[in-house]
Amino acid sequence: MSLRLPKYPExxxxxxxxxxxxxxxxxxxxxxxxxxxxDVRSKTGEEEMLTVSSKDxxxxxxxxxxxxxxxxxYVGHKLCWPGDLVINSLWAWAKGLGFAEHHGVISxxxxxxxxxxxxxxxxxxxxxxLRSRVYDWELQVRSKGIWISRLQLTDDDFLKxxxxxxxxxxxAAIVRFLDALDRRVNRLLRIKRRLIVLLxxxxxxxxxxxxxxxxxxxxxxxxxxxxxxxxxxxxxxxVTLRRVIHKALDGPHVxxxxxxxxxxxxxxxxxxxxxxxxxxAKFISQQDFEVFSKRVKPEVGDVLYxxxxxxxxxxxxxLDFPFQVWVHVAVLKVNNSLIDSDYLALSLNSSHCYxxxxxxxxxxxxxxxxxxxxxxxxMPLPPTLQGQRDIVDFLSSNLNGANLAISRTRExxxxxxxxRTRLIADVVTGKLDVRDAILPDAFPDSEESAQIxxxxxxxxxxxxxDAGEDDAPTDDEGEDF
Numbered sequence: 496m497s498l499r500l501p502k503y504p505e506x507x508x509x510x511x512x513x514x515x516x517x518x519x520x521x522x523x524x525x526x527x528x529x530x531x532x533x534d535v536r537s538k539t540g541e542e543e544m545l546t547v548s549s550k551d552x553x554x555x556x557x558x559x560x561x562x563x564x565x566x567x568x569y570v571g572h573k574l575c576w577p578g579d580l581v582i583n584s585l586w587a588w589a590k591g592l593g594f595a596e597h598h599g600v601i602s603x604x605x606x607x608x609x610x611x612x613x614x615x616x617x618x619x620x621x622x623x624x625l626r627s628r629v630y631d632w633e634l635q636v637r638s639k640g641i642w643i644s645r646l647q648l649t650d651d652d653f654l655k656x657x658x659x660x661x662x663x664x665x666x667a668a669i670v671r672f673l674d675a676l677d678r679r680v681n682r683l684l685r686i687k688r689r690l691i692v693l694l695x696x697x698x699x700x701x702x703x704x705x706x707x708x709x710x711x712x713x714x715x716x717x718x719x720x721x722x723x724x725x726x727x728x729x730x731x732x733x734v735t736l737r738r739v740i741h742k743a744l745d746g747p748h749v750x751x752x753x754x755x756x757x758x759x760x761x762x763x764x765x766x767x768x769x770x771x772x773x774x775x776a777k778f779i780s781q782q783d784f785e786v787f788s789k790r791v792k793p794e795v796g797d798v799l800y801x802x803x804x805x806x807x808x809x810x811x812x813x814l815d816f817p818f819q820v821w822v823h824v825a826v827l828k829v830n831n832s833l834i835d836s837d838y839l840a841l842s843l844n845s846s847h848c849y850x851x852x853x854x855x856x857x858x859x860x861x862x863x864x865x866x867x868x869x870x871x872x873x874m875p876l877p878p879t880l881q882g883q884r885d886i887v888d889f890l891s892s893n894l895n896g897a898n899l900a901i902s903r904t905r906e907x908x909x910x911x912x913x914x915r916t917r918l919i920a921d922v923v924t925g926k927l928d929v930r931d932a933i934l935p936d937a938f939p940d941s942e943e944s945a946q947i948x949x950x951x952x953x954x955x956x957x958x959x960x961d962a963g964e965d966d967a968p969t970d971d972e973g974e975d976f
Contacts (some may be wrong), residue, residue: 497932498918498932498949500576500636500853500922500927500928500929500932501520501927501928501929502926502927502928503519503925505518505519506518506519506925507519509659510521510523511523511657513632513633514629514649514657514659514924515924515926517659517924517925518661518925518928520662521659521661521662521665521925522659522660523657523658523659523660524657524658524660525654525655525656525658526608526653526654526655526656526657526658527654527655528575529610529611529621529658529660530580530608530609530610530611530653530654531608531609531611532606532607532608532654533573533575533579533607533608533609534573534607535573535574535607536571536572536573536574536603537569537570537571537572537573537574537600538570539570540568540569540570540571540572540600541569542554542569542574542598542599542600543555543556543557543597543598543599543600544556544557544569544599544600544601545575545580545581545595545597545599545600545601546559546601547582547583547586547591547592547593547601547605548591548593549589549590549591550590551593552592552593552594552595552622552626552752552964553575553581553593553594553595553601555597555599558933559628561777569600570639571603572600572601572602572603572604573600573602573603573607574598574599574600574601574607574967575595575598575599575601575903576595576598577595577596577597578594578595578609578610578618579594579607579608579609580592580593580594580595580606580607580608580609580610580618580621580625581593581594581605581606581607582605582606582608582648582653583602583604583605583698584604584605584606584638584647584648584649585604585645585646585647587634587637587638587648588631588634588635588638588646588648589647589846590626590631592625592634593622593626594618594619594622594816596623606648606650606653608653608654613663614660614663614666617663617666617667617670618661618710619657619670619673619674620661620666620667620669620670620923623669623670623673623919623922623923624658624924625658625660627916627919627920627923627924628916628917628920629920629923629924633656633657634648634656634745637652637653637655637656638652639652645752659923659924659925661925665735665930668929668930669922669929670718671934671936672922672929672932673919673922673923675934676918676919677680677915678893678914680911680912680914681916683782683910683911684908684911687904687907687908688908688909690900690904691901691904691905694897694900694901694904695901697897698894698898699846701893702841702844702845702846702890702894703724703845703846703847703896705886705889705890706724706838706841706842706845706874706875706886707724707727707845707847707875708727708728709728709731709877709882709886710726710885710889711771711885714729715728715729716726716728716729717729719733719875720733721733721873723846723847723850723851723873724847724875727742727875728875728877730877730878730910731875731876731877731878732875732876732878733873733874733875733876734826734833734873734874734876735870735871735872735873735874736843736869736870736871736872736874737870737871738833739829739830739833739834739876740827740828740829740830740839740870741828741829741830741872742827742828743800743825743826743827743828743866743869744790744791744825744826744828744866745791745802745820745822745823745824745825745826745866746787746790746791746819746820746821746822746823746824747787747790747821747822747828748822751779751780751781751783751787752780752783753778753779754778754779754780755778756778756781757778757779757780757781757784757816757821758778758779758781758783758784758817758818759773759776759777759778759816759818759819760776760777760778760779760818760819760820761776761799761803761818761819761820761821761824762777762795762804762820762821762823763803763804763805763806763808763821763824764804764805766799766808766809766810766824767810768808768809768810768844768888769871769898769901771810771814774927779819783819784817784819787819788819789831789890791820792834793814793818793819793820793826795812795813795814795815796811796812796829796831796836797811797812797826797827797828797829797836798810798811798812798826798827798829798836798839798840798843799811799812799820799824799825799826799827800824800827800843800869801823801824801864802823802824802825802863802864802865802866802869803823803824803861803862803864804823804862806853806856806862806863806864807848807849807852807853807856807864808844809827809839809840809844810834810840811837811839811840811912812836813912818919825864825866827839831880833876833878834880834883835880835883835884835887836907837884837887838877838883838884838886838887838897841887841890842874842875843872843874845874847874848872848874851872851873852864852869852872855868855869855871855872868908869953935967
């Protein structure tokens with residue numbers, strides 16, 4: 496997908512050091528000339544609870560897997576209405592903000608700001624602007640604090656922020672264009688993600704067959720008495736996870752002070768079925784690492800198993816550097832006299848073990864796969880370590896093509912997302928003129944795209960470990976230029 500958009504005919508200096516030139520007829524105004532603070536408190540605490548996600552903005556809490564506790568009462572908490580800007584003051588620097596689409600109750604620590612009537616109808620423009628990469632650094636600089644995880648954006652600091660303000664009719668044109676662009680991009684992403692789902696389903700079928708029936712199609716079988724795998728090879732056994740590990744321990748049950756550089760601190764979002772994902776990795780100090788290591792110290796050959804947010808994702812540790820884990824990750828100390836670590840990770844990621852993990856997960860919002868519950872997961876086990884390693888080698892060889900296809904498709908997804916991010920930034924800052932642009936959703940969809948419902952449930956997030964933890968801290972935690 497490629498769009499050819501013109502520049503504006505004339506630009507001027509913005510008057511702000513970090514800001515590039517803007518269209519000559521646009522303005523730069525401080526936020527205080529556009530917004531006013533709102534502080535209305537709930538008298539009953541019965542309004543819908545909303546939360547702020549760096550990915551989705553302001554959303555009902557029931558739609559997110561928020562992994563921290565719920566307050567006993569929301570009486571006295573702040574209220575917001577549709578069209579209000581809500582900022583998580585401790586997470587503003589990482590897009591912990593957005594405009595509400597619902598009336599509801601939010602944390603008292605959040606900031607609520609309402610646009611002047613002139614700009615209220617086009618609040619979506621300011622949502623795109625403030626969540627664009629152009630404002631990432633400005634929001635971080637204006638947030639104050641010693642640790643990056645404790646930076647706070649005050650009302651005064653936000654209201655002093657310079658905002659790019661096109662004429663209202665152009666704001667509306669920008670919103671129409673970006674909304675259409677988003678629909679178009681989402682359709683393209685849906686196709687790519689659906690392909691990954693299909694490839695993962697093929698992988699799951701191969702894995703399930705190998706870890707429940709073995710590699711010999713003529714091997715005599717026996718009933719297992721287990722619904723997920725009714726028959727297994729005669730020489731195999733059925734065991735629980737408890738039987739093949741020495742212990743299962745999780746990381747600290749508190750949020751540490753994060754640092755810019757230090758020891759990687761792994762959460763559930765960093766553990767994928769077939770890879771590590773460190774794009775948004777956090778770090779802790781050496782001192783905290785040593786303290787947390789007294790409880791559990793992850794080592795090569797251990798298996799990490801996600802137990803909070805996204806549950807039931809396993810990966811064998813092959814990292815050659817020190818790291819620590821948060822409470823949402825269990826470290827399984829494997830009994831290597833009974834089971835190969837790579838084989839255990841494969842088994843836990845198979846469909847029959849994953850389904851069990853979901854049945855054992857508790858909580859509608861604060862999802863948790865408890866350490867004791869996970870130990871009851873049942874799996875077939877070949878009698879020899881060599882037999883287990885043969886299965887690992889077989890799967891490694893036979894899944895290589897599917898893994899490469901998935902990897903390429905993920906790269907395409909990231910390129911599409913990067914294109915959208917860059918285009919949004921260029922449009923909201925006036926680098927590109929969309930006043931007369933053909934809306935992206937006016938372009939014909941491919942036949943393949945048309946066959947995929949836009950509301951189709953995407954199971955990739957669960958199986959690939961991309962869903963789960965809310966990525967913002969929890970609720971208890973004009974002058975013109």
